[in-house]
Amino acid sequence: MPLFPLVQIKNYENTLSMPSEVDKAKVFLGRLLSNPMLQGYTPLQREEQILQLFTTHASQLAPLLTSNEFFPGKSWTTLLPILIQALFELTDQDLWTVLEPFLQSGLSLSFLPFLTKQAVPEKQVRAQLTALLKEILQSPEGRRVSTGPLTAVQQGGCFRYIDAIFERRSYIHFEITKVQRLRMSKEEIKGILTVTLLLKSAYVLYVSDGMHTYTDRIAGVIQGSFAEKVIRSLHKRISLLPLSILESAIHANMSFGENRFIEATARLASIFASRYRTFRAGLPVDRGADTPDKSWFSVARKNYKFYGFDIKMLDELYMIAAEMGW
Amino acid sequence: MKRSFWEHVVVGAIILVLIQTVVDDMATLADWPWNVRRVLLYLGFLFDLFFSVEFLVRLYLAYVDGQAKEYFFRGYGWIDLLASIPLLLFNSGPVVYGLLGGGVPVFGMGRSLNLLKTVKVVRVARILRVLRMLKVVRRLKQTDSVMAQRHIGKIVTSVLATCILVFSIGTFLLQSRSGKSFEQMYWEAVESASDTLGKVSSAELNATVQTIARVLPPLLKVKAEGKDLFFRHDSFYLATRFGPYDYFYERRGSVELFFDYRPITRLQAEESLLILTMVLGILLILLFYYAPHFAVTVSDPLFVMLKGFKEPSYNLEVKIPPHLKEDEVFRLAAQYNEEYLPIKQRNLSMGEGKTSDIQWEAVSELFKKG
Numbered sequence: 001m002p003l004f005p006l007v008q009i010k011n012y013e014n015t016l017s018m019p020s021e022v023d024k025a026k027v028f029l030g031r032l033l034s035n036p037m038l039q040g041y042t043p044l045q046r047e048e049q050i051l052q053l054f055t056t057h058a059s060q061l062a063p064l065l066t067s068n069e070f071f072p073g074k075s076w077t078t079l080l081p082i083l084i085q086a087l088f089e090l091t092d093q094d095l096w097t098v099l100e101p102f103l104q105s106g107l108s109l110s111f112l113p114f115l116t117k118q119a120v121p122e123k124q125v126r127a128q129l130t131a132l133l134k135e136i137l138q139s140p141e142g143r144r145v146s147t148g149p150l151t152a153v154q155q156g157g158c159f160r161y162i163d164a165i166f167e168r169r170s171y172i173h174f175e176i177t178k179v180q181r182l183r184m185s186k187e188e189i190k191g192i193l194t195v196t197l198l199l200k201s202a203y204v205l206y207v208s209d210g211m212h213t214y215t216d217r218i219a220g221v222i223q224g225s226f227a228e229k230v231i232r233s234l235h236k237r238i239s240l241l242p243l244s245i246l247e248s249a250i251h252a253n254m255s256f257g258e259n260r261f262i263e264a265t266a267r268l269a270s271i272f273a274s275r276y277r278t279f280r281a282g283l284p285v286d287r288g289a290d291t292p293d294k295s296w297f298s299v300a301r302k303n304y305k306f307y308g309f310d311i312k313m314l315d316e317l318y319m320i321a322a323e324m325g326w
Numbered sequence: 327m328k329r330s331f332w333e334h335v336v337v338g339a340i341i342l343v344l345i346q347t348v349v350d351d352m353a354t355l356a357d358w359p360w361n362v363r364r365v366l367l368y369l370g371f372l373f374d375l376f377f378s379v380e381f382l383v384r385l386y387l388a389y390v391d392g393q394a395k396e397y398f399f400r401g402y403g404w405i406d407l408l409a410s411i412p413l414l415l416f417n418s419g420p421v422v423y424g425l426l427g428g429g430v431p432v433f434g435m436g437r438s439l440n441l442l443k444t445v446k447v448v449r450v451a452r453i454l455r456v457l458r459m460l461k462v463v464r465r466l467k468q469t470d471s472v473m474a475q476r477h478i479g480k481i482v483t484s485v486l487a488t489c490i491l492v493f494s495i496g497t498f499l500l501q502s503r504s505g506k507s508f509e510q511m512y513w514e515a516v517e518s519a520s521d522t523l524g525k526v527s528s529a530e531l532n533a534t535v536q537t538i539a540r541v542l543p544p545l546l547k548v549k550a551e552g553k554d555l556f557f558r559h560d561s562f563y564l565a566t567r568f569g570p571y572d573y574f575y576e577r578r579g580s581v582e583l584f585f586d587y588r589p590i591t592r593l594q595a596e597e598s599l600l601i602l603t604m605v606l607g608i609l610l611i612l613l614f615y616y617a618p619h620f621a622v623t624v625s626d627p628l629f630v631m632l633k634g635f636k637e638p639s640y641n642l643e644v645k646i647p648p649h650l651k652e653d654e655v656f657r658l659a660a661q662y663n664e665e666y667l668p669i670k671q672r673n674l675s676m677g678e679g680k681t682s683d684i685q686w687e688a689v690s691e692l693f694k695k696g
Contacts, residue, residue, distance in 0.1 A: 028692070031692050032684065032689065032692065035684050035688055037683040037684050037685065037688070038683065038684065049682045049683055049684060050682070050684075052680060052681060052682040053682035053684050053689065056680075056681050056682060057682075057686055057689065060686065060689075060690075061689070064690075064693050278639055278641070278674075280639075285642065286626070286629065286630055286633065286642065287621065287622075287626045287629075288621075288622065288625075288626025288627045288629060288630045288644060288645060289626075289630040289642035289643065289644060289645060290642055290643040290644070290645045291642075292642060294643070295641060295642045295643040295667075296641060298643055298663065299641060299643070299663075299667045299668050299671050300671075302664065302667075302668040303668050303671055303672055306672050306675075307675070
């Protein structure tokens with residue numbers, strides 16, 4: 001079952017809708033977005049929830065929204081693109097209010113000199129990153145595959161694990177510092193992980209419609225040859241970023257089971273992007289239930305082959321979550 | 327709204343009547359002035375009247391709805407009954423009737439009318455007031471789980487009701503048993519003193535009275551042929567400290583004897599406080615020790631699993647305490663954690679069964695508002 005009617009969403013940019021219709025849709029969507037059940041979600045997560053609602057309750061929504069009271073004369077087929085356009089605009093508004101300042105000043109790029117061994121014009125790197133993310137987020141597929149990684153960055157919960165990893169100096173620390181040879185402080189590692197997460201979805205820019213099905217395109221697992229092609233193309237577009245960062249970002253979409261060479265930061269980004277896709281901040285833990293992170297890592301350990309995760313990393317992250325009560 | 331207000335009033339009254347019962351017993355033990363104890367007795371009567379009327383109204387309303395049987399047996403109507411009408415008939419009712427009817431003529435008439443025994447039954451019946459605490463228990467929201475509330479309610483009710491009834495019936499039955507209890511010795515002493523003073527000659531009466539008064543503290547006053555031979559307290563003390571049922575009167579020929587009944591009522595007050603403390607102790611243990619245990623071992627894991635089955639995005643595992651892992655509930659929880667959640671997660675990743683967290687009811691509300 002598709003996440004939402006693909007054909008209609010794909011053409012949303014081409015739909016000529018009157019501004020008043022989009023504004024009207026925004027009013028309705030604004031009320032939907034203020035639903036208490038969406039509290040604790042990031043803008044992209046909320047967007048995904050609304051799209052899911054459109055899919056699962058289309059038969060109930062269609063007659064209500066196309067009635068005289070709301071959008072008279074519209075059919076569900078013509079109305080849905082308007083709703084989606086309005087939804088994307090509302091999401092972008094919320095998303096970029098936070099993301100733009102973060103990319104311009106909040107994001108730490110102090111790791112760059114360690115990797116390039118030379119001065120890097122940070123301002124231009126930030127501009128390139130911003131432009132690329134805006135491009136990724138223009139397509140529905142890009143938005144869906146970006147939900148997890150951007151939520152991980154926005155919520156920031158994954159970075160506390162870097163602190164714990166550096167304290168434990170166990171498997172993940174060894175993989176980062178010895179195997180990947182990132183001999184730098186944990187703050188720099190956090191920076192690398194952030195950029196890896198931000199660029200993880202960049203592969204969708206190179207997925208042509210004919211290449212895969214929609215589900216494949218948002219599935220998040222890509223093949224090695226395709227990944228190398230994406231890395232080369234990306235390197236031409238954001239040449240200021242070291243190749244190793246781009247490799248880390250794109251390899252984060254590959255299965256570790258089939259590609260044992262994948263960088264530790266890519267493996268971590270893959271896990272955290274998946275974990276934060278459905279993460280909800282401030283969700284109370286019911287009595288009798290385990291903590292959210294511990295539960296998630298426990299389930300992920302059982303599904304590690306399915307998702308292509310590094311089981312040893314999951315084991316360590318599970319231990320950290322259990323010890324810290326996360 | 328009105329019903330909720332009424333329920334709050336009832337719970338408030340239950341708490342107040344328990345306080346009244348404790349204070350009344352303490353007043354007896356501490357020998358408080360009679361005018362204070364009299365107010366407490368009237369208050370007890372008003373509470374008993376209130377709960378009797380409440381029971382009858384509830385029963386009538388349930389009957390009108392065709393739910394009388396349901397109310398009496400499953401709705402704990404039997405507790406409402408035991409904790410209301412018997413108390414009004416055998417406890418506060420006779421006391422207040424006696425007070426309003428002149429007091430002394432009823433209570434001070436002597437043991438020949440067996441009224442003292444009635445007074446004693448009345449005191450024992452006061453224990454039934456503790457049953458009202460069960461009504462408070464029924465209204466406690468200890469856990470979110472309906473099952474936990476029902477289980478704990480059943481246990482609390484059955485344990486406390488058994489304790490209270492066994493104590494009440496046991497005390498009533500034991501009082502007719504022969505034996506050298508404090509009460510038996512008290513009555514033997516009273517009987518012996520009365521007989522002695524009734525038989526002694528006029529010449530020896532005064533000396534005998536003084537001798538008996540020294541060894542028998544409950545002897546308050548002795549009169550012979552209208553003249554006071556002995557009185558332990560002055561009339562002011564008697565007027566302020568003694569109520570109609572704090573003493574009793576005996577007559578042997580021309581000799582009139584007045585005895586202090588308070589040692590017996592003190593004993594009963596001690597028993598009443600003891601049962602109340604025991605009931606409170608059991609109640610607190612069940613509510614604060616057993617109820618959380620039930621929640622942790624039964625209702626909480628079931629709640630988490632049920633939520634996981636119902637809500638697509640809910641993926642929290644059931645926390646399994648290592649020492650309880652062999653419990654059936656936690657073996658089921660282990661299956662849920664190990665098998666169900668991973669499959670659910672994979673299915674969601676593949677888009678199967680994925681739904682929005684927004685409930686359709688909330689969306690349809692938006693349309694109703696326009």
